[in-house]
Amino acid sequence: NSLYKIEKDNSSINAFLEVKEGEAIELAEKIDSRIKNGEKVGKLAGLVIGVKSNINVEDFHINAASHTLENYLGSYDATVVKRIKEEDGIIVGMTNMDEFAAGSSTETSYFGHTENPAAPGRIPGGSSGGSAAAVAAGMCDLSIGSDTGGSIRNPASHCGVMGFKPTYGAVSRQGLLDLSMSFDQIGPFSQDASGIATMLDVIAGYDPTECTTIDWKVPSFVDAVGETQKSQTPLKGMKLGIVKQFLEVSDDKIVNIIEGSLDKMRDMGAEIVELSFDQIDLCLPTYYLINYVEFFSATRKYDGRKYGYRIEESCGEEVLRRIHMGSYISQKELSGKYYKKALQARSLIRKEMNKLLDGVDAIVGPTVPKLPHKIGTSLEPMEMYAYDVLTVIANLAGIPAASTPAGNVGGVPVGLQIQAKPLDDVKILEIMAAFE
Numbered sequence: 511n512s513l514y515k516i517e518k519d520n521s522s523i524n525a526f527l528e529v530k531e532g533e534a535i536e537l538a539e540k541i542d543s544r545i546k547n548g549e550k551v552g553k554l555a556g557l558v559i560g561v562k563s564n565i566n567v568e569d570f571h572i573n574a575a576s577h578t579l580e581n582y583l584g585s586y587d588a589t590v591v592k593r594i595k596e597e598d599g600i601i602v603g604m605t606n607m608d609e610f611a612a613g614s615s616t617e618t619s620y621f622g623h624t625e626n627p628a629a630p631g632r633i634p635g636g637s638s639g640g641s642a643a644a645v646a647a648g649m650c651d652l653s654i655g656s657d658t659g660g661s662i663r664n665p666a667s668h669c670g671v672m673g674f675k676p677t678y679g680a681v682s683r684q685g686l687l688d689l690s691m692s693f694d695q696i697g698p699f700s701q702d703a704s705g706i707a708t709m710l711d712v713i714a715g716y717d718p719t720e721c722t723t724i725d726w727k728v729p730s731f732v733d734a735v736g737e738t739q740k741s742q743t744p745l746k747g748m749k750l751g752i753v754k755q756f757l758e759v760s761d762d763k764i765v766n767i768i769e770g771s772l773d774k775m776r777d778m779g780a781e782i783v784e785l786s787f788d789q790i791d792l793c794l795p796t797y798y799l800i801n802y803v804e805f806f807s808a809t810r811k812y813d814g815r816k817y818g819y820r821i822e823e824s825c826g827e828e829v830l831r832r833i834h835m836g837s838y839i840s841q842k843e844l845s846g847k848y849y850k851k852a853l854q855a856r857s858l859i860r861k862e863m864n865k866l867l868d869g870v871d872a873i874v875g876p877t878v879p880k881l882p883h884k885i886g887t888s889l890e891p892m893e894m895y896a897y898d899v900l901t902v903i904a905n906l907a908g909i910p911a912a913s914t915p916a917g918n919v920g921g922v923p924v925g926l927q928i929q930a931k932p933l934d935d936v937k938i939l940e941i942m943a944a945f946e
């Protein structure tokens with residue numbers, strides 16, 4: 511069914527950059543015959559999965575949607591990919607994205623933009639727009655993406671699917687091409703909470719080969735979803751915070767939808783309290799300064815010797831802007847002026863978010879403050895960055911956050927963002943399960 515949809519729709523939606531149908535069918539048949547023989551199969555048996563083009567999968571093109579890496583073939587499996595394969599997931603192909611994950615619209619891909627299957631003519635969001643669109647269009651059961659400042663939650667919101675960014679360190683980043691290594695996390699997309707749970711059960715947990723992963727006791731996400739969905743008042747006893755500044759910066763039509771969600775959550779037993787986060791104006795500048803510096807350093811290896819083309823000579827405008835800005839800010843004489851200040855602001859943001867989260871089970875609100883623009887509209891960099899104001903906070907703070915469908919404005923999907931304390935990922939998933 512997924513393969514049929516890929517064949518029928520991928521040429522118009524452009525969610526996948528590379529598909530290996532034959533191999534997927536072969537693997538599916540093998541898994542089928544193991545089931546028929548009564549053999550044990552993995553948690554993802556038979557599920558068709560798309561992977562963002564910046565995560566290494568052996569023998570697929572890992573090009574990060576860039577001309578720079580156009581001819582680069584993955585020579586190994588990222589840890590998450592290894593785990594997916596061990597659980598019999600069928601990786602069918604690599605999905606489209608903004609070049610090097612630096613964007614919020616999937617328009618900067620060297621291989622053309624991706625259409626939004628849920629809102630034709632509009633951007634799918636980004637940077638993991640292909641992964642979100644592929645799930646929204648039914649081209650795969652599950653997909654994975656990366657989220658540095660919202661790249662899973664933003665396209666999930668615009669495409670009307672669920673997207674989950676785990677706590678920083680909860681899932682291994684080994685095998686992911688860095689955009690900004692102190693923010694990047696890998697996470698899943700799905701149409702439903704049980705799909706997200708299944709994928710998290712497989713990919714979450716300590717990885718001895720990746721030094722930023724946390725050695726934590728991974729709960730059973732699937733069991734948690736099952737329990738929640740059995741309950742009559744699944745949110746009873748939960749205290750959820752709504753931050754007034756998050757609503758103030760958002761489009762009124764989006765705020766209306768979110769208020770409807772709050773009513774629904776009260777009906778399910780939740781108590782809603784108002785919170786204030788005064789650092790909202792600091793978030794975008796802090797995020798982008800750190801992103802520029804870390805991205806600049808990550809791109810020094812693309813000098814044309816090992817990976818094809820020299821990045822400065824082969825990349826698009828936004829990637830070049832970040833390299834130039836990163837190189838400028840990284841100058842020793844300027845470090846006190848920008849980078850150190852950004853790190854201080856980051857600590858403050860982290861402290862304040864943790865303080866707010868201390869008093870509640872989770873913070874809920876809009877995922878993205880504005881509706882996705884029509885493809886072809888030209889935006890200034892600052893207008894593009896403005897999509898990220900509500901999502902970068904979780905990356906700055908290292909906390910888990912997800913987006914789940916909340917409704918639509920004239921057919922255009924709107925997502926509800928849920929954020930929680932570090933390693934409280936399961937609580938977010940319970941709220942998503944209650945809400946679906």
Ligand code: GLN
Nearest residue numbers: 611612613658659660661
């Ligand atoms: N839009 C943000 C940026 O361009 C986030 C990207 C991401 O999460 N990969 O940096």
